[in-house]
Amino acid sequence: MTVAAVEKRPDFAQAARDHLDAVHAYVAYLVGNRSVAEDLTATAFEKALRNWTRFDPRRASARTWLCAIARSVALDHFRSEDRRRRREDAYALRQEFEIAEPGFGDGLSPELESALASLTAGEREVIALRVLLEWDAETVARFLGISRSACSMRLSRALEKLSERVASDVEA
Amino acid sequence: MSRPENENPQERLEKTARELRKHRPRPSEALAARIERLAERRTARRAHSTRLQLSRRRLVLALAAALAIAVAGAIVHGELQSSSSSKPVASEAATNPKTILGIVTHGKSSLKRVKSAPSASTSSFDPYAARQTSSGSAARLQTLKALPPTAAARSSRDLTGSGTTSTRSPNPLANIPLTKRLADLRAVLTLKVENRARLSSATAKAMKIASSFGGFIASADYQAPGRGVASSTLKFKVPATRAQAALRRISTLGEILSQKVSLEDVQRTVAVEADQIKTLEQQIADLERSLSDSSLTSSARSQLQVQLANARANLHSLHAQRSANVRRGRLATITLTLTTGDLPKLPAAPSRIHKAIDRAWDGLSSEISWAAIGLIVASPFLLLAAVLALALRYRRRREERRLLEK
Numbered sequence: 001m002t003v004a005a006v007e008k009r010p011d012f013a014q015a016a017r018d019h020l021d022a023v024h025a026y027v028a029y030l031v032g033n034r035s036v037a038e039d040l041t042a043t044a045f046e047k048a049l050r051n052w053t054r055f056d057p058r059r060a061s062a063r064t065w066l067c068a069i070a071r072s073v074a075l076d077h078f079r080s081e082d083r084r085r086r087r088e089d090a091y092a093l094r095q096e097f098e099i100a101e102p103g104f105g106d107g108l109s110p111e112l113e114s115a116l117a118s119l120t121a122g123e124r125e126v127i128a129l130r131v132l133l134e135w136d137a138e139t140v141a142r143f144l145g146i147s148r149s150a151c152s153m154r155l156s157r158a159l160e161k162l163s164e165r166v167a168s169d170v171e172a
Numbered sequence: 173m174s175r176p177e178n179e180n181p182q183e184r185l186e187k188t189a190r191e192l193r194k195h196r197p198r199p200s201e202a203l204a205a206r207i208e209r210l211a212e213r214r215t216a217r218r219a220h221s222t223r224l225q226l227s228r229r230r231l232v233l234a235l236a237a238a239l240a241i242a243v244a245g246a247i248v249h250g251e252l253q254s255s256s257s258s259k260p261v262a263s264e265a266a267t268n269p270k271t272i273l274g275i276v277t278h279g280k281s282s283l284k285r286v287k288s289a290p291s292a293s294t295s296s297f298d299p300y301a302a303r304q305t306s307s308g309s310a311a312r313l314q315t316l317k318a319l320p321p322t323a324a325a326r327s328s329r330d331l332t333g334s335g336t337t338s339t340r341s342p343n344p345l346a347n348i349p350l351t352k353r354l355a356d357l358r359a360v361l362t363l364k365v366e367n368r369a370r371l372s373s374a375t376a377k378a379m380k381i382a383s384s385f386g387g388f389i390a391s392a393d394y395q396a397p398g399r400g401v402a403s404s405t406l407k408f409k410v411p412a413t414r415a416q417a418a419l420r421r422i423s424t425l426g427e428i429l430s431q432k433v434s435l436e437d438v439q440r441t442v443a444v445e446a447d448q449i450k451t452l453e454q455q456i457a458d459l460e461r462s463l464s465d466s467s468l469t470s471s472a473r474s475q476l477q478v479q480l481a482n483a484r485a486n487l488h489s490l491h492a493q494r495s496a497n498v499r500r501g502r503l504a505t506i507t508l509t510l511t512t513g514d515l516p517k518l519p520a521a522p523s524r525i526h527k528a529i530d531r532a533w534d535g536l537s538s539e540i541s542w543a544a545i546g547l548i549v550a551s552p553f554l555l556l557a558a559v560l561a562l563a564l565r566y567r568r569r570r571e572e573r574r575l576l577e578k
Contacts, residue, residue: 012211013208013211013212016207016208016210016211017207017208017211020199020203020204020207021196021198021199024197024198024199024203025196025197025198028197029197034197037197038199038200038202038203041199041203041207042203042206042207042210045206045207045210046210049210049211049213075572075575075576078575078576078578079571079575082575082578104192104195104197105192105195105196105197105198106195106197106198107194107195108191108192108195109191112188112191112192120576120577120578121575121576121577121578122573122576122577125576127192131189131192131193132192132193132196134193145569159185159188159189160185162188163184163185163188166188167184
Protein backbone atom coordinates (compact mmCIF):
# COMPACT_ATOMS: atom_id res chain seq x y z
CA MET A 1 0.00 0.00 0.00
CA THR A 2 1.39 3.41 -0.89
CA VAL A 3 1.95 6.25 1.55
CA ALA A 4 -0.83 8.23 -0.19
CA ALA A 5 -3.27 5.40 0.37
CA VAL A 6 -2.27 5.22 4.02
CA GLU A 7 -2.77 8.95 4.34
CA LYS A 8 -6.19 8.71 2.68
CA ARG A 9 -7.32 5.99 5.07
CA PRO A 10 -9.85 7.41 7.55
CA ASP A 11 -9.39 7.12 11.25
CA PHE A 12 -10.77 3.85 12.61
CA ALA A 13 -12.60 5.56 15.46
CA GLN A 14 -14.33 7.88 13.02
CA ALA A 15 -15.16 5.07 10.61
CA ALA A 16 -16.56 2.97 13.46
CA ARG A 17 -18.73 5.84 14.65
CA ASP A 18 -19.92 6.61 11.12
CA HIS A 19 -20.77 3.10 10.07
CA LEU A 20 -21.81 1.32 13.24
CA ASP A 21 -25.51 1.85 12.47
CA ALA A 22 -25.21 0.52 8.94
CA VAL A 23 -23.13 -2.49 9.88
CA HIS A 24 -25.40 -3.33 12.78
CA ALA A 25 -28.53 -3.03 10.67
CA TYR A 26 -26.99 -5.24 8.02
CA VAL A 27 -25.95 -7.90 10.53
CA ALA A 28 -29.31 -7.74 12.26
CA TYR A 29 -31.11 -8.41 8.99
CA LEU A 30 -28.66 -11.13 8.08
CA VAL A 31 -28.94 -13.13 11.30
CA GLY A 32 -32.48 -12.09 12.25
CA ASN A 33 -31.67 -11.86 15.92
CA ARG A 34 -30.83 -8.62 17.66
CA SER A 35 -28.75 -9.93 20.53
CA VAL A 36 -26.75 -12.14 18.19
CA ALA A 37 -26.45 -9.19 15.83
CA GLU A 38 -25.01 -7.06 18.61
CA ASP A 39 -22.40 -9.69 19.44
CA LEU A 40 -21.51 -10.26 15.84
CA THR A 41 -21.27 -6.54 15.13
CA ALA A 42 -18.90 -6.13 18.04
CA THR A 43 -16.86 -9.10 16.81
CA ALA A 44 -16.81 -7.63 13.32
CA PHE A 45 -15.48 -4.31 14.58
CA GLU A 46 -12.84 -6.07 16.66
CA LYS A 47 -11.74 -7.95 13.58
CA ALA A 48 -11.79 -4.72 11.58
CA LEU A 49 -9.61 -3.07 14.19
CA ARG A 50 -7.09 -5.89 13.98
CA ASN A 51 -6.98 -5.61 10.20
CA TRP A 52 -7.37 -1.86 9.85
CA THR A 53 -3.87 -1.49 8.38
CA ARG A 54 -4.93 -3.73 5.52
CA PHE A 55 -7.85 -1.52 4.60
CA ASP A 56 -7.23 0.20 1.28
CA PRO A 57 -9.67 3.06 0.64
CA ARG A 58 -8.92 2.89 -3.10
CA ARG A 59 -10.44 -0.56 -3.36
CA ALA A 60 -13.61 -0.04 -1.33
CA SER A 61 -15.25 2.41 1.01
CA ALA A 62 -14.90 1.90 4.75
CA ARG A 63 -18.55 0.96 4.97
CA THR A 64 -18.28 -1.73 2.33
CA TRP A 65 -15.12 -3.06 3.92
CA LEU A 66 -16.71 -3.18 7.37
CA CYS A 67 -19.82 -4.86 5.95
CA ALA A 68 -17.65 -7.44 4.20
CA ILE A 69 -16.00 -8.24 7.53
CA ALA A 70 -19.40 -8.37 9.21
CA ARG A 71 -20.62 -10.74 6.51
CA SER A 72 -17.69 -13.07 7.03
CA VAL A 73 -18.30 -12.99 10.79
CA ALA A 74 -22.00 -13.72 10.24
CA LEU A 75 -21.18 -16.59 7.90
CA ASP A 76 -18.84 -18.02 10.52
CA HIS A 77 -21.70 -17.74 12.96
CA PHE A 78 -24.02 -19.56 10.55
CA ARG A 79 -21.45 -22.28 10.10
CA SER A 80 -21.01 -22.80 13.80
CA GLU A 81 -24.79 -22.76 14.25
CA ASP A 82 -25.10 -25.28 11.47
CA ARG A 83 -22.55 -27.54 13.12
CA ARG A 84 -24.28 -27.12 16.46
CA ARG A 85 -27.64 -28.03 14.93
CA ARG A 86 -26.23 -31.09 13.26
CA ARG A 87 -24.52 -32.17 16.45
CA GLU A 88 -27.69 -31.69 18.44
CA ASP A 89 -29.76 -33.44 15.78
CA ALA A 90 -27.49 -36.40 16.15
CA TYR A 91 -28.22 -36.51 19.87
CA ALA A 92 -31.86 -35.34 19.53
CA LEU A 93 -31.28 -32.39 21.81
CA ARG A 94 -32.09 -29.62 19.44
CA GLN A 95 -33.56 -26.51 20.96
CA GLU A 96 -34.72 -23.41 19.13
CA PHE A 97 -32.76 -20.42 20.37
CA GLU A 98 -32.65 -18.37 17.24
CA ILE A 99 -36.00 -16.66 17.13
CA ALA A 100 -36.18 -16.21 20.87
CA GLU A 101 -35.63 -12.48 20.40
CA PRO A 102 -36.48 -11.61 16.84
CA GLY A 103 -35.78 -8.07 15.98
CA PHE A 104 -35.35 -6.19 12.79
CA GLY A 105 -36.08 -2.79 14.22
CA ASP A 106 -38.05 -1.06 16.90
CA GLY A 107 -41.53 -0.15 15.84
CA LEU A 108 -41.84 -2.55 12.92
CA SER A 109 -45.30 -3.99 12.55
CA PRO A 110 -45.60 -7.60 13.79
CA GLU A 111 -46.67 -8.69 10.27
CA LEU A 112 -43.55 -7.18 8.73
CA GLU A 113 -41.40 -8.52 11.53
CA SER A 114 -42.75 -12.02 11.04
CA ALA A 115 -42.55 -11.74 7.25
CA LEU A 116 -38.91 -10.71 7.51
CA ALA A 117 -38.23 -13.60 9.84
CA SER A 118 -39.73 -15.99 7.32
CA LEU A 119 -37.31 -14.86 4.60
CA THR A 120 -34.00 -16.57 4.12
CA ALA A 121 -30.82 -14.88 5.33
CA GLY A 122 -29.80 -14.27 1.73
CA GLU A 123 -33.06 -12.50 0.96
CA ARG A 124 -32.86 -10.39 4.08
CA GLU A 125 -29.27 -9.58 3.23
CA VAL A 126 -30.12 -8.12 -0.16
CA ILE A 127 -33.00 -6.14 1.37
CA ALA A 128 -30.67 -4.79 4.05
CA LEU A 129 -28.08 -3.72 1.55
CA ARG A 130 -30.38 -2.24 -1.08
CA VAL A 131 -33.18 -0.86 1.06
CA LEU A 132 -31.73 -0.11 4.46
CA LEU A 133 -28.19 0.83 3.52
CA GLU A 134 -29.37 2.18 0.14
CA TRP A 135 -26.41 0.83 -1.78
CA ASP A 136 -26.68 0.88 -5.53
CA ALA A 137 -27.18 -2.36 -7.45
CA GLU A 138 -23.63 -2.35 -8.80
CA THR A 139 -22.04 -2.16 -5.36
CA VAL A 140 -24.32 -4.83 -3.93
CA ALA A 141 -23.67 -7.15 -6.84
CA ARG A 142 -19.92 -6.73 -6.40
CA PHE A 143 -20.23 -7.17 -2.66
CA LEU A 144 -22.21 -10.40 -2.97
CA GLY A 145 -20.10 -11.68 -5.86
CA ILE A 146 -23.05 -12.01 -8.19
CA SER A 147 -24.13 -10.29 -11.39
CA ARG A 148 -26.11 -7.07 -11.31
CA SER A 149 -29.18 -8.66 -12.88
CA ALA A 150 -29.05 -11.54 -10.38
CA CYS A 151 -28.86 -8.99 -7.62
CA SER A 152 -31.87 -7.06 -8.91
CA MET A 153 -33.82 -10.27 -9.35
CA ARG A 154 -32.94 -11.42 -5.84
CA LEU A 155 -34.11 -8.09 -4.42
CA SER A 156 -37.36 -8.00 -6.34
CA ARG A 157 -38.16 -11.60 -5.36
CA ALA A 158 -37.32 -10.92 -1.73
CA LEU A 159 -39.50 -7.81 -1.65
CA GLU A 160 -42.29 -9.62 -3.47
CA LYS A 161 -42.12 -12.46 -1.01
CA LEU A 162 -42.02 -10.04 1.88
CA SER A 163 -45.01 -8.20 0.52
CA GLU A 164 -46.96 -11.38 -0.01
CA ARG A 165 -46.24 -12.61 3.48
CA VAL A 166 -47.27 -9.29 4.96
CA ALA A 167 -50.46 -9.30 2.91
CA SER A 168 -51.31 -12.87 3.91
CA ASP A 169 -50.60 -12.05 7.56
CA VAL A 170 -52.86 -9.02 7.35
CA GLU A 171 -55.57 -11.07 5.73
CA ALA A 172 -55.18 -13.75 8.36
CA MET B 173 -50.30 -2.85 9.49
CA SER B 174 -53.31 -2.67 7.23
CA ARG B 175 -53.23 -2.85 3.49
CA PRO B 176 -55.88 -1.38 1.20
CA GLU B 177 -57.22 -3.79 -1.37
CA ASN B 178 -56.58 -1.60 -4.43
CA GLU B 179 -52.97 -0.80 -3.56
CA ASN B 180 -50.52 -0.88 -6.51
CA PRO B 181 -47.83 -3.60 -5.99
CA GLN B 182 -45.08 -1.07 -6.72
CA GLU B 183 -46.52 1.34 -4.20
CA ARG B 184 -46.86 -1.47 -1.76
CA LEU B 185 -43.19 -2.37 -2.17
CA GLU B 186 -42.14 1.23 -1.75
CA LYS B 187 -44.26 1.55 1.31
CA THR B 188 -42.68 -1.57 2.77
CA ALA B 189 -39.21 -0.24 1.95
CA ARG B 190 -40.03 3.08 3.59
CA GLU B 191 -41.27 1.28 6.68
CA LEU B 192 -38.14 -0.85 6.81
CA ARG B 193 -35.94 2.22 6.55
CA LYS B 194 -37.95 4.04 9.13
CA HIS B 195 -37.70 1.24 11.66
CA ARG B 196 -34.19 0.23 10.87
CA PRO B 197 -32.48 -1.60 13.75
CA ARG B 198 -30.30 0.63 15.89
CA PRO B 199 -27.36 -0.59 17.91
CA SER B 200 -27.83 -0.64 21.64
CA GLU B 201 -25.98 1.80 23.83
CA ALA B 202 -23.91 -1.06 25.18
CA LEU B 203 -22.74 -1.94 21.69
CA ALA B 204 -22.00 1.70 20.86
CA ALA B 205 -19.96 1.98 24.07
CA ARG B 206 -18.11 -1.24 23.26
CA ILE B 207 -17.20 0.03 19.81
CA GLU B 208 -16.17 3.36 21.28
CA ARG B 209 -13.78 1.57 23.62
CA LEU B 210 -12.39 -0.33 20.65
CA ALA B 211 -11.85 2.92 18.79
CA GLU B 212 -9.96 4.36 21.77
CA ARG B 213 -7.78 1.28 21.86
CA ARG B 214 -7.06 1.84 18.20
CA THR B 215 -5.97 5.43 18.81
CA ALA B 216 -3.53 4.20 21.44
CA ARG B 217 -2.10 1.66 19.00
CA ARG B 218 -1.83 4.05 16.08
CA ALA B 219 1.81 4.90 16.65
CA HIS B 220 2.72 1.22 16.46
CA SER B 221 0.77 0.67 13.23
CA THR B 222 2.50 3.68 11.66
CA ARG B 223 5.82 2.04 12.45
CA LEU B 224 4.51 -1.15 10.86
CA GLN B 225 3.56 0.73 7.72
CA LEU B 226 6.97 2.32 7.55
CA SER B 227 8.69 -1.02 7.93
CA ARG B 228 6.57 -2.41 5.09
CA ARG B 229 7.64 0.50 2.97
CA ARG B 230 11.22 -0.23 3.89
CA LEU B 231 10.69 -3.82 2.85
CA VAL B 232 9.54 -2.71 -0.59
CA LEU B 233 12.53 -0.37 -0.85
CA ALA B 234 14.85 -3.16 0.25
CA LEU B 235 13.43 -5.46 -2.44
CA ALA B 236 13.90 -2.77 -5.09
CA ALA B 237 17.47 -2.18 -3.87
CA ALA B 238 18.18 -5.92 -3.97
CA LEU B 239 16.94 -6.07 -7.56
CA ALA B 240 19.10 -3.08 -8.51
CA ILE B 241 22.13 -4.67 -6.82
CA ALA B 242 21.49 -7.93 -8.70
CA VAL B 243 21.43 -6.10 -12.04
CA ALA B 244 24.50 -4.04 -11.13
CA GLY B 245 26.27 -7.20 -10.01
CA ALA B 246 25.51 -8.87 -13.31
CA ILE B 247 26.93 -5.84 -15.14
CA VAL B 248 30.10 -5.78 -13.00
CA HIS B 249 30.49 -9.53 -13.45
CA GLY B 250 30.13 -9.09 -17.19
CA GLU B 251 32.69 -6.30 -17.16
CA LEU B 252 35.18 -8.39 -15.19
CA GLN B 253 34.67 -11.37 -17.48
CA SER B 254 35.13 -9.27 -20.57
CA SER B 255 38.35 -7.76 -19.25
CA SER B 256 39.74 -11.17 -18.31
CA SER B 257 38.85 -12.66 -21.68
CA SER B 258 40.57 -9.87 -23.59
CA LYS B 259 44.11 -10.79 -22.52
CA PRO B 260 46.55 -10.64 -25.40
CA VAL B 261 46.79 -13.87 -27.26
CA ALA B 262 50.53 -13.45 -27.57
CA SER B 263 51.00 -13.86 -23.84
CA GLU B 264 48.81 -16.93 -23.94
CA ALA B 265 50.87 -18.27 -26.76
CA ALA B 266 54.02 -17.69 -24.80
CA THR B 267 52.77 -19.96 -22.05
CA ASN B 268 51.55 -22.63 -24.40
CA PRO B 269 54.34 -24.64 -25.94
CA LYS B 270 51.98 -26.30 -28.40
CA THR B 271 51.05 -23.00 -29.99
CA ILE B 272 52.03 -22.88 -33.58
CA LEU B 273 51.89 -20.14 -36.10
CA GLY B 274 48.64 -19.47 -37.86
CA ILE B 275 47.84 -16.81 -40.41
CA VAL B 276 44.28 -15.89 -41.01
CA THR B 277 42.93 -13.22 -43.23
CA HIS B 278 39.38 -12.30 -43.81
CA GLY B 279 38.64 -10.03 -46.68
CA LYS B 280 41.30 -8.39 -48.73
CA SER B 281 42.81 -5.81 -46.44
CA SER B 282 43.03 -7.38 -43.04
CA LEU B 283 45.70 -9.83 -42.23
CA LYS B 284 45.67 -11.30 -38.78
CA ARG B 285 47.87 -13.63 -36.91
CA VAL B 286 46.32 -15.88 -34.35
CA LYS B 287 47.54 -18.76 -32.30
CA SER B 288 46.24 -22.10 -33.30
CA ALA B 289 46.70 -25.33 -31.45
CA PRO B 290 47.88 -28.20 -33.63
CA SER B 291 44.67 -30.10 -33.10
CA ALA B 292 42.38 -27.09 -33.41
CA SER B 293 40.08 -27.09 -36.37
CA THR B 294 39.37 -24.00 -38.39
CA SER B 295 35.80 -23.88 -37.14
CA SER B 296 37.04 -22.95 -33.68
CA PHE B 297 38.53 -19.74 -34.97
CA ASP B 298 37.24 -16.67 -33.18
CA PRO B 299 37.27 -13.59 -35.40
CA TYR B 300 37.14 -11.30 -32.38
CA ALA B 301 40.22 -12.90 -30.92
CA ALA B 302 41.90 -12.51 -34.25
CA ARG B 303 41.06 -8.85 -34.35
CA GLN B 304 42.32 -8.29 -30.87
CA THR B 305 45.73 -9.59 -31.87
CA SER B 306 46.01 -7.31 -34.84
CA SER B 307 47.34 -3.82 -34.51
CA GLY B 308 45.81 -0.63 -35.94
CA SER B 309 47.37 -1.21 -39.30
CA ALA B 310 45.84 -4.58 -39.34
CA ALA B 311 46.91 -5.46 -42.80
CA ARG B 312 50.41 -6.38 -41.75
CA LEU B 313 51.66 -9.42 -40.03
CA GLN B 314 53.28 -8.46 -36.77
CA THR B 315 56.67 -9.62 -35.64
CA LEU B 316 56.46 -13.18 -34.53
CA LYS B 317 57.47 -13.87 -31.00
CA ALA B 318 59.62 -16.88 -30.34
CA LEU B 319 57.54 -19.60 -28.81
CA PRO B 320 58.86 -21.55 -25.91
CA PRO B 321 60.67 -24.74 -25.54
CA THR B 322 62.06 -27.37 -27.78
CA ALA B 323 60.94 -27.88 -31.30
CA ALA B 324 58.18 -25.34 -31.12
CA ALA B 325 60.80 -22.76 -30.26
CA ARG B 326 63.03 -23.85 -33.08
CA SER B 327 60.16 -23.97 -35.47
CA SER B 328 59.01 -20.51 -34.54
CA ARG B 329 62.50 -19.16 -34.94
CA ASP B 330 62.52 -20.52 -38.41
CA LEU B 331 59.10 -19.17 -39.08
CA THR B 332 60.04 -15.80 -37.73
CA GLY B 333 62.90 -15.55 -40.07
CA SER B 334 60.72 -16.15 -42.98
CA GLY B 335 57.87 -14.13 -41.54
CA THR B 336 59.85 -10.94 -41.18
CA THR B 337 60.50 -10.81 -44.84
CA SER B 338 56.93 -11.60 -45.58
CA THR B 339 55.57 -8.71 -43.50
CA ARG B 340 56.48 -6.41 -46.31
CA SER B 341 54.70 -8.48 -48.87
CA PRO B 342 51.22 -7.39 -49.84
CA ASN B 343 50.23 -10.97 -50.51
CA PRO B 344 49.74 -12.84 -47.25
CA LEU B 345 50.45 -16.10 -49.00
CA ALA B 346 54.00 -14.90 -49.36
CA ASN B 347 54.23 -14.97 -45.59
CA ILE B 348 54.28 -18.73 -45.34
CA PRO B 349 57.65 -19.52 -43.87
CA LEU B 350 58.95 -22.65 -45.51
CA THR B 351 62.09 -24.50 -44.55
CA LYS B 352 63.49 -27.93 -45.12
CA ARG B 353 62.14 -29.05 -41.78
CA LEU B 354 59.11 -31.27 -41.85
CA ALA B 355 56.07 -29.15 -41.16
CA ASP B 356 52.35 -29.79 -41.49
CA LEU B 357 51.14 -26.93 -43.62
CA ARG B 358 47.41 -26.44 -43.96
CA ALA B 359 45.91 -23.66 -45.99
CA VAL B 360 42.26 -22.87 -46.35
CA LEU B 361 41.47 -20.43 -49.10
CA THR B 362 38.18 -18.95 -50.23
CA LEU B 363 38.14 -17.20 -53.58
CA LYS B 364 35.34 -15.39 -55.29
CA VAL B 365 34.83 -15.82 -59.00
CA GLU B 366 32.63 -13.69 -61.20
CA ASN B 367 30.13 -16.25 -62.42
CA ARG B 368 29.37 -19.91 -62.87
CA ALA B 369 31.34 -20.16 -66.11
CA ARG B 370 34.39 -18.73 -64.35
CA LEU B 371 33.75 -21.09 -61.43
CA SER B 372 33.93 -24.08 -63.72
CA SER B 373 37.09 -22.94 -65.48
CA ALA B 374 38.74 -21.86 -62.20
CA THR B 375 38.01 -25.28 -60.70
CA ALA B 376 39.62 -26.99 -63.68
CA LYS B 377 42.60 -24.63 -63.52
CA ALA B 378 43.05 -25.26 -59.80
CA MET B 379 43.19 -28.99 -60.46
CA LYS B 380 45.79 -28.43 -63.17
CA ILE B 381 47.86 -26.23 -60.87
CA ALA B 382 47.80 -28.92 -58.22
CA SER B 383 49.07 -31.56 -60.60
CA SER B 384 51.62 -29.19 -62.12
CA PHE B 385 53.19 -28.79 -58.68
CA GLY B 386 53.34 -32.54 -58.22
CA GLY B 387 50.26 -32.70 -56.06
CA PHE B 388 46.95 -34.49 -56.27
CA ILE B 389 43.29 -33.89 -55.51
CA ALA B 390 42.21 -35.51 -52.24
CA SER B 391 38.56 -34.52 -52.61
CA ALA B 392 36.40 -32.33 -54.80
CA ASP B 393 32.89 -31.04 -54.35
CA TYR B 394 31.24 -28.94 -57.04
CA GLN B 395 27.84 -27.47 -56.27
CA ALA B 396 25.93 -25.34 -58.76
CA PRO B 397 22.25 -25.25 -57.85
CA GLY B 398 19.71 -23.72 -60.25
CA ARG B 399 19.55 -20.53 -58.24
CA GLY B 400 21.80 -18.81 -55.77
CA VAL B 401 25.44 -19.17 -55.03
CA ALA B 402 27.48 -21.85 -56.77
CA SER B 403 30.66 -23.14 -55.22
CA SER B 404 33.28 -25.80 -55.50
CA THR B 405 35.53 -27.09 -52.77
CA LEU B 406 38.78 -28.81 -53.56
CA LYS B 407 41.24 -30.40 -51.22
CA PHE B 408 44.77 -30.75 -52.60
CA LYS B 409 47.87 -32.37 -51.34
CA VAL B 410 51.00 -30.75 -52.74
CA PRO B 411 54.63 -31.15 -51.75
CA ALA B 412 55.28 -28.84 -48.80
CA THR B 413 58.32 -27.32 -50.47
CA ARG B 414 56.15 -26.15 -53.40
CA ALA B 415 53.08 -25.24 -51.39
CA GLN B 416 53.84 -21.54 -51.31
CA ALA B 417 54.21 -21.32 -55.04
CA ALA B 418 51.08 -23.41 -55.53
CA LEU B 419 49.12 -21.16 -53.23
CA ARG B 420 50.32 -18.06 -55.06
CA ARG B 421 49.16 -19.53 -58.34
CA ILE B 422 45.84 -20.67 -56.94
CA SER B 423 45.16 -17.29 -55.35
CA THR B 424 45.22 -15.69 -58.80
CA LEU B 425 42.11 -17.65 -59.78
CA GLY B 426 39.79 -15.20 -58.06
CA GLU B 427 39.35 -12.52 -55.49
CA ILE B 428 40.52 -13.64 -52.06
CA LEU B 429 37.66 -13.60 -49.60
CA SER B 430 39.39 -15.36 -46.77
CA GLN B 431 42.44 -17.40 -46.12
CA LYS B 432 43.91 -19.26 -43.26
CA VAL B 433 47.31 -20.82 -43.19
CA SER B 434 48.59 -22.86 -40.29
CA LEU B 435 51.94 -24.47 -39.91
CA GLU B 436 52.83 -27.13 -37.38
CA ASP B 437 56.34 -28.36 -37.01
CA VAL B 438 56.48 -32.15 -37.12
CA GLN B 439 60.27 -32.48 -37.39
CA ARG B 440 60.62 -32.88 -33.64
CA THR B 441 57.89 -35.51 -33.53
CA VAL B 442 59.49 -37.45 -36.34
CA ALA B 443 62.89 -37.19 -34.64
CA VAL B 444 61.46 -38.46 -31.37
CA GLU B 445 59.78 -41.30 -33.21
CA ALA B 446 63.09 -42.14 -34.93
CA ASP B 447 64.79 -42.29 -31.53
CA GLN B 448 62.04 -44.52 -30.19
CA ILE B 449 62.36 -46.80 -33.22
CA LYS B 450 66.10 -47.05 -32.69
CA THR B 451 65.61 -47.90 -29.02
CA LEU B 452 62.97 -50.50 -29.87
CA GLU B 453 65.19 -52.07 -32.53
CA GLN B 454 67.97 -52.30 -29.96
CA GLN B 455 65.55 -53.91 -27.50
CA ILE B 456 64.40 -56.40 -30.09
CA ALA B 457 67.99 -57.30 -30.92
CA ASP B 458 68.73 -57.82 -27.22
CA LEU B 459 65.64 -59.95 -26.77
CA GLU B 460 66.51 -62.07 -29.79
CA ARG B 461 69.99 -62.53 -28.44
CA SER B 462 68.62 -63.59 -25.06
CA LEU B 463 66.23 -66.05 -26.67
CA SER B 464 69.07 -67.73 -28.55
CA ASP B 465 70.53 -68.77 -25.19
CA SER B 466 69.75 -72.49 -24.76
CA SER B 467 70.09 -72.41 -20.99
CA LEU B 468 66.84 -70.39 -20.58
CA THR B 469 64.00 -71.95 -18.60
CA SER B 470 60.75 -72.43 -20.44
CA SER B 471 58.92 -69.79 -18.34
CA ALA B 472 61.69 -67.21 -18.86
CA ARG B 473 61.69 -68.01 -22.54
CA SER B 474 57.96 -67.54 -22.87
CA GLN B 475 58.20 -64.25 -20.95
CA LEU B 476 60.90 -63.01 -23.29
CA GLN B 477 58.86 -64.12 -26.28
CA VAL B 478 55.91 -62.07 -25.08
CA GLN B 479 58.17 -59.05 -24.60
CA LEU B 480 59.60 -59.56 -28.05
CA ALA B 481 56.14 -59.76 -29.61
CA ASN B 482 55.10 -56.56 -27.86
CA ALA B 483 58.27 -54.75 -28.91
CA ARG B 484 57.76 -55.83 -32.53
CA ALA B 485 54.14 -54.66 -32.47
CA ASN B 486 55.21 -51.32 -31.01
CA LEU B 487 57.92 -51.01 -33.60
CA HIS B 488 55.45 -51.69 -36.35
CA SER B 489 53.01 -49.06 -35.12
CA LEU B 490 55.81 -46.54 -34.59
CA HIS B 491 56.98 -47.09 -38.17
CA ALA B 492 53.45 -46.48 -39.41
CA GLN B 493 53.09 -43.39 -37.24
CA ARG B 494 56.40 -42.01 -38.35
CA SER B 495 55.58 -42.61 -41.99
CA ALA B 496 52.29 -40.80 -41.53
CA ASN B 497 54.02 -37.86 -39.86
CA VAL B 498 56.64 -37.71 -42.55
CA ARG B 499 53.89 -37.72 -45.18
CA ARG B 500 52.11 -35.01 -43.21
CA GLY B 501 55.27 -32.96 -43.14
CA ARG B 502 56.07 -33.47 -46.79
CA LEU B 503 52.63 -32.85 -48.19
CA ALA B 504 50.81 -29.62 -47.55
CA THR B 505 47.02 -29.64 -47.48
CA ILE B 506 45.29 -26.88 -49.37
CA THR B 507 41.56 -26.53 -49.11
CA LEU B 508 40.25 -24.24 -51.78
CA THR B 509 36.70 -22.98 -51.95
CA LEU B 510 35.65 -21.16 -55.08
CA THR B 511 32.38 -19.37 -54.81
CA THR B 512 30.25 -16.98 -56.80
CA GLY B 513 28.90 -15.32 -53.67
CA ASP B 514 30.30 -13.24 -50.84
CA LEU B 515 31.24 -14.34 -47.37
CA PRO B 516 28.87 -13.17 -44.72
CA LYS B 517 30.15 -9.99 -43.14
CA LEU B 518 31.68 -10.34 -39.74
CA PRO B 519 30.00 -8.24 -37.13
CA ALA B 520 32.03 -5.32 -35.85
CA ALA B 521 34.07 -6.11 -32.79
CA PRO B 522 32.00 -4.97 -29.83
CA SER B 523 33.41 -2.45 -27.40
CA ARG B 524 34.29 -3.29 -23.83
CA ILE B 525 31.04 -1.78 -22.59
CA HIS B 526 29.02 -3.69 -25.18
CA LYS B 527 30.71 -6.90 -24.19
CA ALA B 528 30.06 -6.19 -20.53
CA ILE B 529 26.41 -5.50 -21.32
CA ASP B 530 26.24 -8.65 -23.42
CA ARG B 531 27.67 -10.73 -20.61
CA ALA B 532 25.42 -9.07 -18.05
CA TRP B 533 22.50 -9.79 -20.32
CA ASP B 534 23.71 -13.38 -20.68
CA GLY B 535 23.78 -13.65 -16.91
CA LEU B 536 20.31 -12.24 -16.61
CA SER B 537 19.07 -14.47 -19.45
CA SER B 538 20.45 -17.52 -17.73
CA GLU B 539 18.73 -16.42 -14.52
CA ILE B 540 15.52 -15.98 -16.49
CA SER B 541 15.96 -19.37 -18.13
CA TRP B 542 16.53 -20.97 -14.75
CA ALA B 543 13.44 -19.24 -13.48
CA ALA B 544 11.54 -20.52 -16.52
CA ILE B 545 12.81 -24.04 -15.87
CA GLY B 546 11.71 -23.69 -12.27
CA LEU B 547 8.34 -22.49 -13.44
CA ILE B 548 8.00 -25.40 -15.85
CA VAL B 549 8.90 -27.84 -13.11
CA ALA B 550 6.56 -26.15 -10.66
CA SER B 551 3.75 -25.59 -13.15
CA PRO B 552 1.94 -28.91 -12.53
CA PHE B 553 1.96 -28.17 -8.82
CA LEU B 554 0.88 -24.59 -9.43
CA LEU B 555 -1.90 -25.82 -11.67
CA LEU B 556 -2.95 -28.29 -9.04
CA ALA B 557 -2.87 -25.56 -6.41
CA ALA B 558 -4.95 -23.28 -8.64
CA VAL B 559 -7.49 -26.03 -9.27
CA LEU B 560 -7.60 -26.75 -5.56
CA ALA B 561 -8.04 -23.07 -4.75
CA LEU B 562 -10.87 -22.80 -7.30
CA ALA B 563 -12.52 -25.92 -5.93
CA LEU B 564 -12.25 -24.58 -2.39
CA ARG B 565 -13.65 -21.25 -3.48
CA TYR B 566 -16.54 -22.93 -5.26
CA ARG B 567 -17.19 -25.08 -2.22
CA ARG B 568 -17.13 -22.02 0.06
CA ARG B 569 -19.53 -20.15 -2.21
CA ARG B 570 -21.86 -23.11 -2.30
CA GLU B 571 -21.75 -23.42 1.45
CA GLU B 572 -22.40 -19.70 1.85
CA ARG B 573 -25.37 -19.96 -0.46
CA ARG B 574 -26.67 -22.90 1.50
CA LEU B 575 -26.23 -21.07 4.78
CA LEU B 576 -27.92 -17.93 3.48
CA GLU B 577 -30.84 -19.87 2.08
CA LYS B 578 -31.88 -21.02 5.55
